[in-house]
Amino acid sequence: MSFFSKRVGIKIPKHIKVLYNQKKNHLMFIGPLGVKIIILKFKLFFSAKDNYIYIASFLGKISKKYIRSFCGTLQSQLKQIILDLSVKYHKTLKLFGVGFKAYSIKIGYTHVLQFKLGFSHFIFYKIPQDVGLTSLKDTKLYLTNPCFKKVTQITAIIRSFKFPDVYKGKGILYSNEKVTLKKGKKIS
Numbered sequence: 001m002s003f004f005s006k007r008v009g010i011k012i013p014k015h016i017k018v019l020y021n022q023k024k025n026h027l028m029f030i031g032p033l034g035v036k037i038i039i040l041k042f043k044l045f046f047s048a049k050d051n052y053i054y055i056a057s058f059l060g061k062i063s064k065k066y067i068r069s070f071c072g073t074l075q076s077q078l079k080q081i082i083l084d085l086s087v088k089y090h091k092t093l094k095l096f097g098v099g100f101k102a103y104s105i106k107i108g109y110t111h112v113l114q115f116k117l118g119f120s121h122f123i124f125y126k127i128p129q130d131v132g133l134t135s136l137k138d139t140k141l142y143l144t145n146p147c148f149k150k151v152t153q154i155t156a157i158i159r160s161f162k163f164p165d166v167y168k169g170k171g172i173l174y175s176n177e178k179v180t181l182k183k184g185k186k187i188s
Contacts (some may be wrong), residue, residue, distance in 0.1 A: 009052045010078050016085055018053060027078075031085025033146040038077065040068075053078065080148070088132075090144040091155040097170035100162070101138040113141075117162040118170075125158060140175075 012018055019028040027038045034041070055071055095102060095117075105115045110132050115123040127133050132144035132153060141158070145151045164171035164179045173179065 009054050010075060010082070012051045012082065013086060016082060017090050018143060021109075029081050029085055031082075033085050033088065034178065036081045038081070038084060040074075048076045070104060084146050084148060088144050088146050089148045092175035093141045093143070093155055093158060094171055094173055094175055095139040095141075095171075097130070097168075098162070099161075100170070100172075102135060102141055103138065104133060104135055113158070115161055117172075123161050 015032055017030040019030070020026070021028070027040060027042060027135045029036045029038075042176055064087065082136075095115075097118060099116060099118060100146055101116045103111045103116075105114055109129060111127040113124070113125045113127060113133070117123060119182045124168045127143075128150070130145060132142075134144075136142075143151055147155075159172045159174070164173050164177075166179065166182045167180045167184055
């Protein structure tokens with residue numbers, strides 16, 4: 001018994017090529033910023049016509065609700081991959097506090113960040129090779145990469161070295177983040 005669910009279309013830009021291997025069940029996207037491969041969990045039927053991908057799933061013993069949710073998830077993943085191959089993402093971090101600084105040290109092909117955050121020791125963090133790092137000042141860092149997940153993950157790791165203090169406002173902040181300060185105890 002074969003039944004096709006509702007067909008969903010995703011527009012593919014002209015600068016991205018899509019290849020589908022039915023034997024291995026792989027879907028490959030080739031764009032100007034790199035190559036991404038998705039390994040599909042079960043067989044889906046793809047047809048690329050007029051720069052659109054249409055997803056229609058084969059329903060056997062699996063429930064319709066599960067297939068519908070899986071197709072929706074796959075559709076959002078495909079849209080994110082198309083965005084990742086088209087646009088570079090960037091995040092800006094700023095260090096706020098007296099003496100808080102970040103230095104970029106290049107060792108061979110790798111970048112290492114050295115942080116001075118008011119502790120008795122320095123903090124070192126190795127930046128992956130595919131992530132672009134620029135720092136115009138010692139207190140501002142710009143991270144760029146085509147993958148949105150990677151940029152947000154690395155900025156979250158760097159930010160975890162010194163979260164913003166709610167009483168003084170010192171720490172590592174995103175460029176658009178504002179910290180509302182709490183009032184301290186008053187001595188009467």
